[in-house]
Amino acid sequence: MQLVIFSLQDKLYGMPSVAVEEITGAVSWTAVPKAPLWLLGLINLRGNVISLLHYERFMNIEDKTENNEELCYNNTIIIKHNGKQVALAVDKVHEVIDINEDDIQLPVEGEGIFRGVFSQKDAVISLIRLSTLFSKNEGSN
Template structure:
């Protein structure tokens, strides 16, 4: 079994594997970074750690006209020693899934969604953590 954290973004459901998630926090002030990519919202200071805050909607849908998102939570994810903070609307729930139930998508290397799974009558997009950290290293 695998534990996932399901959250909403613009009325759609997405999930991170919980092993990548360090913590979930409420929204907090950030400092903008000049000349940063559009999907970098800024930097947050979480108990003395400065972490890049990613506007997840801009990262997933860079061509969409970005409405003002009503984000309420920040999910801090960690890979090795690197941390990223993702703005999400709301954390919906945490649940266990069988990885065999994930419908793999035919994907290109840079795809941000690796698969789909149905949870509680909702189609949930499983986020590909590898591409998130890879994209951020540019």
């Protein structure tokens, strides 16, 4: 299985490379009034309007930024799953790696925000469950 590895606030995450449609630099977004804090705004990617998500806020993971103005990120990952698109603001895209599915340790909670975790080079990487990411975002696109 091929994974794209990226970081947010010194934490490493991975997602299947087949779901990654594009990786770009930081993009400007248009804020949406009264939107949830995890929705940074909407971006226009070659005529397609896509929700730009702050992943850690979206999944209720500890977030060290106070508001969207303080958010500093370097890359945007455009993800497509079951015909729908979202964009994630991330600090850095590190690499694309191949792992054996047997190396993925299942999460304790079962069906949660992560599909599992795996270790690589003294680091623990959380594997994002795309179905959770997209089902929670329903209605904001």
